[in-house]
Amino acid sequence: MTTQTQLLRFITAGSVDDGKSTLIGRLLHDSKSIFEDQFSAIAKTSEKRGMAAVDLSLLTDGLQAEREQGITIDVAYRYFATPKRKFIIGDTPGHEQYTRNMVTAASTANLTVILIDARKGVLTQTRRHTYLASLVGVPHIVLAVNKMDMVEYSQARFDEIVVEYRAFAAQLDLHDITCIPMSALVGDMVVDRGDNMNWYQGPTLMEKLENVSIAHDVNTRDFRFPVQWVCRPQTGEYHDFRGFMGRIEAGQITVGDEVTILPAGRSTRVKEIVTYDGNLPTAYAPQSVTLTLADEIDISRGDMMVKSDAMPHVSQDFSAMMCWLSESPLDRNRKYIIKHNTRVVKCKFASVDYRVDVNTLEQQANPVVNMNDIAHVTLKTQKPLVFDAYSRNRATGSFIVIDEATNNTVAAGMIS
Amino acid sequence: MSKHTFTHLDALESESIHIMREVAAECKNPALLFSGGKDSIVMLRLAEKAFRPCKFPFPLVHIDTEHNFPEVIEARDKLAADLGERLIVRSLEDSIKRGTIVIKDPDLPRNPFQSVTLLETIAEFGFDACMGGARRDEEKARAKERIFSFRDEFGQWDPKNQRPELWDIYNTRVHAEENIRVFPISNWTEMDIWEYISRENLYIPSIYYAHEREVIRRGGSVIPVSHLVQPKPGEQVEVVSVRFRTVGDMTCTAPVESTAKNAREIIEETAMTRITERGATRMDDQTSDASMELRKKEGYF
Numbered sequence A: 001m002t003t004q005t006q007l008l009r010f011i012t013a014g015s016v017d018d019g020k021s022t023l024i025g026r027l028l029h030d031s032k033s034i035f036e037d038q039f040s041a042i043a044k045t046s047e048k049r050g051m052a053a054v055d056l057s058l059l060t061d062g063l064q065a066e067r068e069q070g071i072t073i074d075v076a077y078r079y080f081a082t083p084k085r086k087f088i089i090g091d092t093p094g095h096e097q098y099t100r101n102m103v104t105a106a107s108t109a110n111l112t113v114i115l116i117d118a119r120k121g122v123l124t125q126t127r128r129h130t131y132l133a134s135l136v137g138v139p140h141i142v143l144a145v146n147k148m149d150m151v152e153y154s155q156a157r158f159d160e161i162v163v164e165y166r167a168f169a170a171q172l173d174l175h176d177i178t179c180i181p182m183s184a185l186v187g188d189m190v191v192d193r194g195d196n197m198n199w200y201q202g203p204t205l206m207e208k209l210e211n212v213s214i215a216h217d218v219n220t221r222d223f224r225f226p227v228q229w230v231c232r233p234q235t236g237e238y239h240d241f242r243g244f245m246g247r248i249e250a251g252q253i254t255v256g257d258e259v260t261i262l263p264a265g266r267s268t269r270v271k272e273i274v275t276y277d278g279n280l281p282t283a284y285a286p287q288s289v290t291l292t293l294a295d296e297i298d299i300s301r302g303d304m305m306v307k308s309d310a311m312p313h314v315s316q317d318f319s320a321m322m323c324w325l326s327e328s329p330l331d332r333n334r335k336y337i338i339k340h341n342t343r344v345v346k347c348k349f350a351s352v353d354y355r356v357d358v359n360t361l362e363q364q365a366n367p368v369v370n371m372n373d374i375a376h377v378t379l380k381t382q383k384p385l386v387f388d389a390y391s392r393n394r395a396t397g398s399f400i401v402i403d404e405a406t407n408n409t410v411a412a413g414m415i416s
Numbered sequence B: 001m002s003k004h005t006f007t008h009l010d011a012l013e014s015e016s017i018h019i020m021r022e023v024a025a026e027c028k029n030p031a032l033l034f035s036g037g038k039d040s041i042v043m044l045r046l047a048e049k050a051f052r053p054c055k056f057p058f059p060l061v062h063i064d065t066e067h068n069f070p071e072v073i074e075a076r077d078k079l080a081a082d083l084g085e086r087l088i089v090r091s092l093e094d095s096i097k098r099g100t101i102v103i104k105d106p107d108l109p110r111n112p113f114q115s116v117t118l119l120e121t122i123a124e125f126g127f128d129a130c131m132g133g134a135r136r137d138e139e140k141a142r143a144k145e146r147i148f149s150f151r152d153e154f155g156q157w158d159p160k161n162q163r164p165e166l167w168d169i170y171n172t173r174v175h176a177e178e179n180i181r182v183f184p185i186s187n188w189t190e191m192d193i194w195e196y197i198s199r200e201n202l203y204i205p206s207i208y209y210a211h212e213r214e215v216i217r218r219g220g221s222v223i224p225v226s227h228l229v230q231p232k233p234g235e236q237v238e239v240v241s242v243r244f245r246t247v248g249d250m251t252c253t254a255p256v257e258s259t260a261k262n263a264r265e266i267i268e269e270t271a272m273t274r275i276t277e278r279g280a281t282r283m284d285d286q287t288s289d290a291s292m293e294l295r296k297k298e299g300y301f
Helices: A020-030 A036-048 A056-060 A064-069 A096-106 A124-135 A155-169 A205-211 B008-026 B038-051 B070-083 B092-098 B111-125 B140-144 B190-200 B263-272 B277-281 B291-297
Strands: A003-005 A007-013 A076-081 A086-091 A111-117 A140-146 A177-181 A224-231 A243-247 A252-254 A258-262 A266-274 A282-284 A288-293 A304-307 A313-324 A336-340 A343-356 A374-387 A398-402 A409-415 B004-006 B030-033 B060-064 B087-091 B129-131 B148-151 B179-182 B211-218 B221-224 B238-243
Touching: A007 A020, A007 A096, A007 A124, A007 B008, A020 A056, A020 A076, A020 A086, A020 A111, A020 A205, A036 A056, A076 B140, A086 A096, A096 A124, A096 A313, A096 A409, A111 A124, A124 A155, A140 A155, A140 A205, A155 A177, A177 A205, A224 B008, A243 B008, A252 A266, A288 B008, A313 A343, A336 A374, A336 A409, A374 A409, B008 B038, B008 B129, B008 B190, B030 B038, B038 B070, B038 B190, B060 B070, B060 B111, B070 B087, B087 B092, B087 B111, B092 B111, B190 B263, B221 B238
Parallel strands: A003 B004, A007 A086, A007 A111, A111 A140, A140 A177, B030 B060, B030 B129, B060 B087, B129 B179
Antiparallel strands: A076 A086, A224 A243, A224 A304, A243 A288, A252 A282, A258 A266, A258 A304, A266 A288, A313 A374, A313 A409, A336 A343, A336 A398, A343 A374, A398 A409, B148 B179, B211 B221, B211 B238
8 A cells, every 4th residue: 555645744953043933934935835925025024124135034923913023933834835735834843842833733743854054053942953853753853054154165064963863863763764954044055956065965855855765654553543523313324323434544455354342342344434425444543533333332432443463452551751831830730631532531640750941961860840841650540541642653752731620731751 | 356546635625524523523603614615615515525415514604794796696505505404694784783793884895894793692591502614725814723713701712822733633512601612614724725626626716706787996906896886086987807716705805807608617727827816806915914813803703
């Protein structure tokens, strides 16, 4: 089976000073995704600010408050397309206090572009961004060594940075790293190759984005179908219809396959795969479908269908890496709510095992968990969850923690 | 094993279906905002894909400015009737009669007041979630909005106080008096919408396709002549082949010159076009660089 998706989600991590907004502006501009009215608006602003050339970074300035402050403060999504692919960019800020924004944007990304300034080389924030990308399991990394025009397009400088970066990245669980020298300001190696770095033989950023293989970014082995909604029309020709609606989060399913419904554990066979466009013989992640079953089994939202030959874990106790997102610190005396796939359960934190210093990767014994902290925790839920390790399956290994009092999303968890 | 391709439209469609089903399952009393415009017509097809053979687990709701193009209202009523789904219409005129909207001139653009009637309708029916067809590519302020966007009891949106949205796990919880706007097609672009209309062969109001229309040129825009917009002294009425890229308030929605007679030709034109959808067609968003953001904070979708 080949699952060719033409939609690629990627994020950019780096600070304003690294030229991140300029890089995004350059990608949009050189791929001809900028409209005339957008261009004339930023040309006007550039002129007002006394700039000699049009500042492409203005394209990605989002909200009024930020425009006034001149910084990007949240996650913004941008869209562009080439004949090969459609792209969604999650634009995340590089400031330390916004770890949570990078984790948020990275959670749906196929690829992370980590931007560094060729003059400065690998910085603390570079290590932080790379660690967070590996923590959230982003499958592909591009190290964009920007501002090569400021180091005379020196191959030696680029090589030096790459050696240092790869030595650091080797400690992490990263499998696909591409290092690209570029100048977003001039445009070298972003979309066009330019004439300044003929010593570089690898792909431009755009070539990498257009060609990176993402078919296996979702788990294609273990069928996982969290039930979202049960459809019982109870009318006319559908009098006895009971359809289980949901999205296939991993793997594939064929009519006649044996499935087990968890956590209860009863098994039956798939009778039909129903869609608005007609029934299918086989369906794959991430399709949204409706399944009917051979036997009448009591199934409701929150249950998970799996294939009987690839079982997940079913447990009330598990440990996880967690990024705390809320301004109020974790209170271990309180109960929280977990949403995991379509299941919502109460939970408590049995222990905070250690915290990770995102700058040094050191583990620290510290039970206090504040906003932007990454901690390894052990949890207990009121009812069992049906899950996989995050490293095996992003879709069934992830959860969010909700504060019942405020209804805010306070943490993102990745099951160990 | 069969070869299986999953295009970007398939990916977007599946994501939108997943979002709608989450809303249906977790919100107590949701509604789908439906105007008869192209984005909301795409939303209707997505709802069919999400819930058939069941009925929609929510009504369709339209907040009518009474400044709409008749072709759009016709499409709204036809589509709701064809689907056999419940359509609730509430009009700005009712709010004006109640005195909750005070306008100086009934012929001026009414988009700024839509939020009042929307909030009154939300209160009337006790909706806790309204699904809308807004897209992040439409405007800078929308680029940062979540798929599940929270509104306080005054219907206000606080861009600095949005819940982080991770993976495809949506936090739908709200306190009484608060509600959510949900944007299932957040990640679609104008081009995706047209490609989907073409792929699904969707019926949309005729004014989206090129037609001859009486227009006047005012301030760089082409403005359709209607009972609400008449030429001022010195302005000349021309008959031009135009189509609308968006279909909002008749007094401030400008068509573009075009000869595209079907979705395929519009896709070709869209691929060539050099001006954003809102830049070309919405005079109310041009007042200032941040006007959409200000309207959103006040409770606009």
